[in-house]
Amino acid sequence: MLMTTCLLCAVGAVQTAVHLGTGVYRSMTWTEQTREAEAENDRLRNDIQILKDAKVQLNSPQYLEQLARCWGYVGRDEAVLVAEYDPENVGANCDEYRLP
Template identity: 45%
Template sequence: MTAPDPPPSHPAHGLRARWRQVRRLPFTLMLASLLAGLGIVQLTFQLGNLGYRSVTWVRETRETQERVASLERDVRVLEEAAAAAQSPAYLEQLARCQGFVGAEEDVIVAVGAPETPGENCAVRRVP
């Protein structure tokens, strides 16, 4: 013997369930569209922010590299000045710039020379 078939469900009950699903469909689509729109807005903002940060980063990197190059030049000049400060030829040249003369040299002064002489050499900037 086979088990009796269950009584058929009321056709109106199945129809109502389907109608509720159909009525919810527009709300679900509107909600999905709203969320998709918000996602697009957020993506657009993030892409714009990424572009702005990239441009800013490139500019600041370039400025930093220029500053580093300037500081490296200053270090090189200072190292050259420190090395030259130990050289007897440089010290003699510096003394001559300040008006000193050697022990066996004669000093000749012009008739119209000023009382306080100025520097004979150009001043070099040291960083």
């Protein structure tokens, strides 16, 4: 009887150790997953702010004028000049930037 009791206590101790180990492992992985989720939330908040700023900029006259110039439009009272030799950085002010 005493041997059975000792064996059951040993099995209980092993089971308790396993449960403690899995609890620590879960705690560590959940902490890491929480950090990753918070970092992703920060990136998404930043992307939302960039998109909101771009939306506001779409209606500004300065942006629309710059966009029209990129597409080759000129003002009503402006003279069109044509370069005899093509410059190397044609359309450098028309570089597109990808939004998130």
